[in-house]
Amino acid sequence: MPRPTNILVPTDFSEYSDRALRQALDIAKQYGAKIYILHVLPEEVYHVGELVDFTGDTLQTIEKNKLATAKENLKKQLDKFPVAKETEVVADVKKGLCYEAILEEAAQRSIDLIVIASLGQSGIAKYLIGSVARNVLKGAKCPVLLTK
16 A cells, blocks of 8 residues: 555544544554545435425524534544644535545545544444445545454
């Protein structure tokens, strides 16, 4: 594997994502790489709002709150790792289908390594939606490091 210069770390804020981020930070420090940490807000959340018939203003408020919460959670997650202050880190939140948003981010940012947890948050959603890590692994154009 060539030296990574741009590393993407998708996160769902789980302990598994913390492990992936720790691994990515170690790699980034060793090679002087840049880290892109990404959280994807699933579109399914917004479709529920359409079913309940919220007004446009209510949906915008919900979306703004979810975005603000996700950004705060990214900051908290990075604060767990002092080495993150020694590494160039770009944090972002996107909305969409998780694995598609991850693959799009990888293409847009010229990512040469994706470090992703093989497991994520538990619950029924993982059975209905499928494995994000598996779909990223299948669709990635660069090496993918799965962490436990």
